[in-house]
Amino acid sequence: MLSIIIPTLNEEEYLPSLLTEIKNQGFKGYEIIVADADSEDDTVKIAKRFGCKVTKGGLPPKGRNEGAKIASGDLFLFIDADAVSLPVRFLKDLVEKFKSRNLNVASFPIYPQGKIIDNIFYWLYNLWAKLSQSFLPYATNVILVEKEIHQAIKGFDEKVKFAEDHDYVKRAKKYGKFGFINIGPVLVSARRFEKDGRLITYLRYILAGFWMLFLGSIKSDIFQYRFDYSLKIKNKIGYNTNTMYKLPKIKFPTIKLPKLKSGKVKLLKPVKSEFIKFSKKQSFSFLVLMILTSSVFGFLAGAISGSYFYWEIKDFFGRSNIEITRPLKNEEEQSLYTFQEQAIVNVVKKVSPAVVSIIVTKDLPVLEQYYIS
Structure with missing residues (x-):
């Protein structure tokens, strides 16, 4: 059954x-x-x-x-x-x-x-x-x-x-x-993503994964989350659903040094590591997962920063009452040139066509004769 x-x-x-x-x-x-x-x-x-x-x-x-x-x-x-x-x-x-x-x-x-x-x-x-x-x-x-x-x-x-x-x-x-x-x-x-925010929830899961991998079970309130997602409720089981992100008090293990007797040196025994030992295949799988996870969060960070920049620009124009209009015809023409090319174009528009012709053909004697005359 x-x-x-x-x-x-x-x-x-x-x-x-x-x-x-x-x-x-x-x-x-x-x-x-x-x-x-x-x-x-x-x-x-x-x-x-x-x-x-x-x-x-x-x-x-x-x-x-x-x-x-x-x-x-x-x-x-x-x-x-x-x-x-x-x-x-x-x-x-x-x-x-x-x-x-x-x-x-x-x-x-x-x-x-x-x-x-x-x-x-x-x-x-x-x-x-x-x-x-x-x-x-x-x-x-x-x-x-x-x-x-x-x-x-x-x-x-x-x-x-x-x-x-x-x-x-x-x-x-x-x-x-x-x-x-x-x-x-x-x-x-x-609902958890919608209430707590996607970025915070994703980061919480990833950090919790590393915590469990290297430190063991999570028995502190550092990754605490709501059970029923009510915004203002302290239920009868004594669980405050509004209490989140409480950093735990980290207790570091203390090492008691042995008392040394004269003439004898007592060495400390090595402590066995609690870290997990992976095989080459397991390490490769873990590395692939970390690369994929980093790529996803890179994409998330880029999307969030782009959205925030757009929001700031939009908010700036909304507060300053500046109207965003289409560029003028001359400005449209200027957008076709680089900064250096635009400087030349501005000069060419103000001089004689003869000078432009001489500059283009690189006929220096004619250019000299033009200035003498």
Whole structure:
């Protein structure tokens, strides 16, 4: 049996669409569990109307764990409420490929229902998740896992403040086989880009990726983001949705030096590095991803700076009441010449045609005779 677990908080706008998509799959042998974090809208009523099990949730990690506690299935599918569209036969295909590849935990490609630049960013993200699946598992917010694996790793780490799905599959891979199943993509809402801004959101994801790669799970509030995207709400679970970008207090490890006895020198043992060691193939894949990512952000920076420059020019003329008119005919003619050529043209227009003829033919004696006469 497949247990579909959805954490929610004020999701009355998106939840009906997702539940309808699931019902229209024609898949048999599943249940839907909604773990709600005390929504103040009609989220719970909608879930019950669709026949879902409802339990008390919290932030996404806690909500998923609470949903798993009452799940009856041997497979858990964790998915967010803002998944607005599922591919045809999605549930059937993902279960079949999951079993045919002998996987224990898997994730799937997602794309935002937004602009082209969002799709490009997520295409790079999905590509990286696919390339790194054998040595460095990354997940989207759609995860399929066996119940035994979920219990073995004790579910989602509720202390992780950002990218808890990556932390989850990284720990799950130690107990089983992870894979990235490339089936039709799940379309998700682009509300995070629209609320927080695309550039900030992209940078947050990239910096978070480097943080997890070299420093481990994110348990500080540095990459904190809103759960339900309400602008002015402090919900009952004690999560202030307006609090963002809090820099954490960095604790540096202290090294205790041993006491030295006379006549004996006690050397410190080398500390094992926590950095990940890559093979040549893995390093090449990582380098390709960094080049592609840099190219995309170079394009973004150029587009943003160009738009800002245009806005400044437009705003300047709007404030100064200067009318922008078409250039005069003489100005149109001047635009055909370079700066040096224009100087010659201005002189030629003011002198005698005879002088021009002499200059062009380089007949210096005639030019001298012209000035004498």
